[in-house]
Every structure is written in structure tokens, then in C-alpha cells.
Amino acid sequence: MVYAEEDYLMLSGIQHFQFCKRQWGLIHIDQQWEDNEATAHGQVLHKKADNPYVKEKRKNVIISRAIHVSSPNLGLYGILDVVEFHKDAAGVTLKGRRGKWRPAIVEYKRGQPKKDTRDIVQLVAQTICLEETLSCTIDVGYLYYHKVNQKKKIEITPTLRQEVFKLAQEMHAYYEGKQVTKAEYFKNCQLCSLANICLPRLSKKSRNIDNYIALALKDEGSL
Incomplete structure (x- = not known):
């Protein structure tokens, strides 16, 4: 299924939806929100990552921030924290850059790795959106956990992709029905x-x- 642009939902919501459908519904359907210490810290952590004017070049790696992406197939849109582009002949072309570059997302999290897959499905959904934006295939992404200063590599597997498509379809069904569990x-x-x-x-x-x-x-x- 391909979604119309006016029906796109927020990409960040897939993490809430996988963790708790009611939490997602309260935020994205009822438009309710309340900050606590964790959310406030998360906003501070994302300030630099979400600054599109902060770009870095390290040898054969370009680091870009706050990239807008969307996926007609998922019906999701959002902004990516950080995308690393590694010089690679099998990569994609970038405007104003010589050669080809292989993209990989780095999603920043304030805490530590979780026992469930809520962070992982968000990263996979982001990857699918970036693939559709750049017309390429991406095999890996990274989750950076601030509390433990750990960058965790995540393989973007077919199983995870299927889970993300299923979650996205459910999100649209709940949203269309204005259903808060x-x-x-x-x-x-x-x-x-x-x-x-x-x-x-x-x-x-x-x-x-x-x-x-x-x-x-x-x-x-x-x-």
C-alpha cells in the first residue's frame, strides 16, 4: 500500500506505538503531552544532533544532521538525528561531493539499551524512510546510548522490516479510527x-x- 502525503504519520511515533499503544494514542490522537526529567534530558541531548548547520567531515566519513525523510510505503515522515556517509564505491552520490557514499543512521538515546525492541523498530523505520528518500538499500544502522556511551550496531534484517511494516499499518488503522486503547x-x-x-x-x-x-x-x- 502507498499512502498519500496528507496521511503520513510521525516517524518517531512508531517507538511509542511498539512500547504502548495507549501512550501513542494519547500523544498522536488526543494531542496530550507532559514532560518529565527523562523527556527534558532527551530534548537537550537532541539539540546538537538536530542542528542541520552542524556538519562534520572526518577523513572518509561525512556526518550530516537533521535530515528530513519520508516513506510513501510506510506512510511516515520525520527528521533523522545523524546520518553518517562512508566513502564507498557501492554507495550513493551526494550533491556537491565527489565519489559515492554509503549511508548509515545514528539514532541518539538518552538512556541505555532496552530489553524490548522499541528503539530498534524506530531505527529500522528511519532506515526504510532514508532508503526511499535516497533510492538505495541500507543494511545497518546504529543506536547511540548516552548514559553508557555505547554505539550499538543494528542489522536491518527482513524480519525487522516486516515488523515495522506491520506496526505502521496498525498505526494508520488506529489513527483513522481515532482509537485510543x-x-x-x-x-x-x-x-x-x-x-x-x-x-x-x-x-x-x-x-x-x-x-x-x-x-x-x-x-x-x-x-
């Missing part, structure tokens, strides 16, 4: 910047709350 409480909820908006503990105990309200109204009526 019900809250469920998990141990990671306390780390979410939307915890005070989502209120997963209260939602999980909605039956008890309804009983409490009904009882309170009954007591008031008996006065």
Missing part, C-alpha cells in the same frame, strides 16, 4: 511522562471506583 498498568508505567494523564492504576480499578461512587451517592440519598 484502554489503560493497562505495567511496571514501566511509573517511568512514563504521561502517567498523570493516563492514570493506569485508576483505569484498572474502574469497577471499584464505580462501586465507590454508587455507594457514596446512596449514602448521600439516605441523609
Whole structure:
């Protein structure tokens, strides 16, 4: 399926969607957001990475920042933190540069490697968008974790690509239906910047709350 440009969704949202569909829905459908220490630190970390005027050339590597990309096949658009272009005869041509260059994305994260794949699917989605923008194939990308100062190489496998296409299709289906899933409480909820908006503990105990309200109204009526 090829999406019209007006139907594109934010590329960064795929990480939220894979982690928690309700979190994604609150942000991208209900337009709700609340910063916490983690999100504030992340914004500071991305300031340099998102500056398109900061470019570096290191021998046979060009480092470009804040590259706008999109994918009609995923229906996603966004801005990449950093793309490294390594001199390679099998690469792509770049305007104003001699030779050919092989691109690889470096996505910056404030924390450390996670047990789930939310960062990985975001990187793969970014890679697919960059491939379609540059008309090329990219086999690897990198996740840089600020807390542990670690640059982790990620192979862009067919399995990961299929997962990303499935997630993107689900995102569009939820968005078209304006569907925000019900809250469920998990141990990671306390780390979410939307915890005070989502209120997963209260939602999980909605039956008890309804009983409490009904009882309170009954007591008031008996006065």
C-alpha cells in the first residue's frame, strides 16, 4: 500500500506505538503531552544532533544532521538525528561531493539499551524512510546510548522490516479510527511522562471506583 502525503504519520511515533499503544494514542490522537526529567534530558541531548548547520567531515566519513525523510510505503515522515556517509564505491552520490557514499543512521538515546525492541523498530523505520528518500538499500544502522556511551550496531534484517511494516499499518488503522486503547498498568508505567494523564492504576480499578461512587451517592440519598 502507498499512502498519500496528507496521511503520513510521525516517524518517531512508531517507538511509542511498539512500547504502548495507549501512550501513542494519547500523544498522536488526543494531542496530550507532559514532560518529565527523562523527556527534558532527551530534548537537550537532541539539540546538537538536530542542528542541520552542524556538519562534520572526518577523513572518509561525512556526518550530516537533521535530515528530513519520508516513506510513501510506510506512510511516515520525520527528521533523522545523524546520518553518517562512508566513502564507498557501492554507495550513493551526494550533491556537491565527489565519489559515492554509503549511508548509515545514528539514532541518539538518552538512556541505555532496552530489553524490548522499541528503539530498534524506530531505527529500522528511519532506515526504510532514508532508503526511499535516497533510492538505495541500507543494511545497518546504529543506536547511540548516552548514559553508557555505547554505539550499538543494528542489522536491518527482513524480519525487522516486516515488523515495522506491520506496526505502521496498525498505526494508520488506529489513527483513522481515532482509537485510543484502554489503560493497562505495567511496571514501566511509573517511568512514563504521561502517567498523570493516563492514570493506569485508576483505569484498572474502574469497577471499584464505580462501586465507590454508587455507594457514596446512596449514602448521600439516605441523609
